[in-house]
Amino acid sequence: MNAILDLMATTGRGLIAGCRTTGALAVFAVDGLSHLLRPPFYWRMFGRALLEIGYFSLPVVALTAIFTGMVLALQSYTGFSRFSAEGAVANVVVLSVTRELGPVLAGLMVAGRIGAAMAAEIGTMRVTDQIDALSTLSTNPMKYLVAPRLAAGIIALPLLVVVADVLGVMGGFIVSTLKLGFNTTTYLHNTLDFVQTMDVVSGLVKAAVFGFLIALMGCYQGYNSRGGAEGVGAATTAAVVGASILILAFDYVLTEMFFAR
Amino acid sequence: MSAAQSVLPDEHPPPQRPPVPAMHPKIRLRGLVKSFGDKVVLDGVDLDVLPGTSMVVIGGSGSGKSVLLKCILGLLEPDAGTIEIDGRDLLAMSRPERAEVHRKIGMLFQNGALFDSLPVWENVTFGLLAQNRLRRSAAREAAGGFLAEVGLAASVGDLSPAELSGGMQKRVALARAIAAQPDIMFFDEPTTGLDPIMGAIIDGLLVDCVKRLGSTAVAITHDMASARRIGDAAAMLHRGKIVWSGPAAELMNTGNPIVDQFTHGRREGPIQMELRR
Numbered sequence: 001m002n003a004i005l006d007l008m009a010t011t012g013r014g015l016i017a018g019c020r021t022t023g024a025l026a027v028f029a030v031d032g033l034s035h036l037l038r039p040p041f042y043w044r045m046f047g048r049a050l051l052e053i054g055y056f057s058l059p060v061v062a063l064t065a066i067f068t069g070m071v072l073a074l075q076s077y078t079g080f081s082r083f084s085a086e087g088a089v090a091n092v093v094v095l096s097v098t099r100e101l102g103p104v105l106a107g108l109m110v111a112g113r114i115g116a117a118m119a120a121e122i123g124t125m126r127v128t129d130q131i132d133a134l135s136t137l138s139t140n141p142m143k144y145l146v147a148p149r150l151a152a153g154i155i156a157l158p159l160l161v162v163v164a165d166v167l168g169v170m171g172g173f174i175v176s177t178l179k180l181g182f183n184t185t186t187y188l189h190n191t192l193d194f195v196q197t198m199d200v201v202s203g204l205v206k207a208a209v210f211g212f213l214i215a216l217m218g219c220y221q222g223y224n225s226r227g228g229a230e231g232v233g234a235a236t237t238a239a240v241v242g243a244s245i246l247i248l249a250f251d252y253v254l255t256e257m258f259f260a261r
Numbered sequence: 262m263s264a265a266q267s268v269l270p271d272e273h274p275p276p277q278r279p280p281v282p283a284m285h286p287k288i289r290l291r292g293l294v295k296s297f298g299d300k301v302v303l304d305g306v307d308l309d310v311l312p313g314t315s316m317v318v319i320g321g322s323g324s325g326k327s328v329l330l331k332c333i334l335g336l337l338e339p340d341a342g343t344i345e346i347d348g349r350d351l352l353a354m355s356r357p358e359r360a361e362v363h364r365k366i367g368m369l370f371q372n373g374a375l376f377d378s379l380p381v382w383e384n385v386t387f388g389l390l391a392q393n394r395l396r397r398s399a400a401r402e403a404a405g406g407f408l409a410e411v412g413l414a415a416s417v418g419d420l421s422p423a424e425l426s427g428g429m430q431k432r433v434a435l436a437r438a439i440a441a442q443p444d445i446m447f448f449d450e451p452t453t454g455l456d457p458i459m460g461a462i463i464d465g466l467l468v469d470c471v472k473r474l475g476s477t478a479v480a481i482t483h484d485m486a487s488a489r490r491i492g493d494a495a496a497m498l499h500r501g502k503i504v505w506s507g508p509a510a511e512l513m514n515t516g517n518p519i520v521d522q523f524t525h526g527r528r529e530g531p532i533q534m535e536l537r538r
Contacts, residue, residue, distance in 0.1 A: 129374035
């Protein structure tokens, strides 16, 4: 009997802690977003964040996209050749990349790179009193640190995904034409004929949401970190894990919204 | 006159302070309570700081000194009590009113709390830029003036905080705190981590800055030499309450057993350190 009560108590505590964290995260998100609409705006901080999230993430996202497109073409060909459906490789590559793999893989790569960096930077500022110092210098930390990063995440991720889409399709094209013997014109024709505006747009919307989630988790975990270096380390891990899980969960939700009949 | 010159203290006298009735405390705390979970850190703190004086609050590690400062600064919300500045209850004010009061306060953090991502000159002028009292194009030049006031060369302005020694970081942090010519200044453990000579130099700079600006200052420390150098008045915080207050000159001879044990660093006495074995 006691064991059951202990189990229920533990579950209940976990549930309450989960609700509390979700509520705090939601309040933090609304607060951060509200500062995007109210001046002053810190354009320099926004530019810096945009450069950090967008420009400096370009190599890792590009490499991920191009190799993913190449592997996708190879695997699709291997599978489809069993049913003599090799002609569908171009369609599968372009749909998979624009709808799913482009935004999700770019999101996960940026979450690892940027989510961790944001949590570490803001977390270090928290434990060294720099965030308190901002407050004493007539600067709202949410406006100065969080809002520019949220805006940069929302804008930079779709731009990265446009690049990822192009390079992912190009990776599939390279493998299909150079290794698998597809005709260049036919492959391009199949790709362009099959892809629809909605496929690309849905991927870009997903990217904007993922960019927001990555910046939100990085800022939230950093902002609320406690306990010196260990706390900052824990915040960094939590930011990456939290952002990755949220990306995958929201990917399903958004796919339902866009494509479920 | 350029914007840079307009904020240099040598060019202009400190701004006119609103008249305060004689002997009315600049800062008045009554029944201030702050807890974290079950742990009561401030348990009804009463404290008066007279205008133009320097109050030193001493107390052991974990006695709530930093929490006290953070409550006055608005970084923490007290659970109960009142904080009056110039006779107005800070906790009863709207957020914009409170922000206006906090704008008149300068703070020197224990570890400097300089912004790693910004060069020294931008750290020093951060508050002025945030309040639009200075144009960015003029800030670099203005920073040189503030750095000179704390004994640093203008060329230091181009360095990053990570390139500075502990003493230089403290000076830069002080330059940042005084740049906006605050009405009230707070110093959190100003000499922690410094050698005795550098500690004395920093204390001297604090006293000079406070006198020159005509500010009211509150410093928290457990460095007795520093407390006597900085303070006109002193108070001791113990177990969340002010157990003694009086002239800083009497700190070493108060007759209060708690204060005497602390100031003389005696192992035996009414203060029992919480040690875990």
